[in-house]
Amino acid sequence: xxxxxxxxxxxxxxxxxxxxxxxxxxxxxxxxxxxxxxxxxxxxxxxxxxxxxxxxxxxxxxxxxxxxxxxxxxxxxxxxxxxxxxxxxxxxxxxxxxxxxxxxxxxxxxxxxxxxxxxxxxxxxxxxxxxxxxxxxxxxxxxxxxxxxxxxxxxxxxxxxx
Numbered sequence: 001x002x003x004x005x006x007x008x009x010x011x012x013x014x015x016x017x018x019x020x021x022x023x024x025x026x027x028x029x030x031x032x033x034x035x036x037x038x039x040x041x042x043x044x045x046x047x048x049x050x051x052x053x054x055x056x057x058x059x060x061x062x063x064x065x066x067x068x069x070x071x072x073x074x075x076x077x078x079x080x081x082x083x084x085x086x087x088x089x090x091x092x093x094x095x096x097x098x099x100x101x102x103x104x105x106x107x108x109x110x111x112x113x114x115x116x117x118x119x120x121x122x123x124x125x126x127x128x129x130x131x132x133x134x135x136x137x138x139x140x141x142x143x144x145x146x147x148x149x150x151x152x153x154x155x156x157x158x159x160x161x162x
Contacts, residue, residue: 002051002061002111005102006068013072018079025078028138032074035148036066048118048159052111073099077131078138088135096127116159126155 053061103123106112137144156162
């Protein structure tokens with residue numbers, strides 16, 4: 001199922017993303033990749049969540065999620081991001097709901113496990129933070145990078161990594 005999501009998102013990104021803006025999106029894609037790699041490094045011995053696959057090893061699955069799922073999601077998210085605030089909040093809510101629903105399906109189908117007190121509620125909170133941070137990084141990278149520090153440290157403190 002994780003591979004199916006990766007394939008669908010990759011197809012959608014290749015077909016519908018605004019590739020003429022890839023250079024504008026590139027720093028934000030790198031921001032997402034670096035943060036995901038940082039998460040993987042920090043929690044390697046004891047993760048908060050773990051995607052599962054019966055077809056491929058965990059390390060390869062993590063690479064696919066970081067470099068295909070997250071990258072495709074980021075470029076699609078930025079490609080159609082509105083500029084009016086009312087539409088922005090609806091757009092963010094749509095992405096939060098869709099990704100929460102996908103994760104819930106993964107959890108129900110035993111394609112994802114939670115650890116150390118992480119649960120679906122924390123994932124929704126994370127998505128509520130993540131999607132605005134992607135847009136903020138696209139618009140103002142220094143501010144997004146500075147705000148990423150307290151968010152990261154906060155999650156590390158809450159889940160006993162500090």
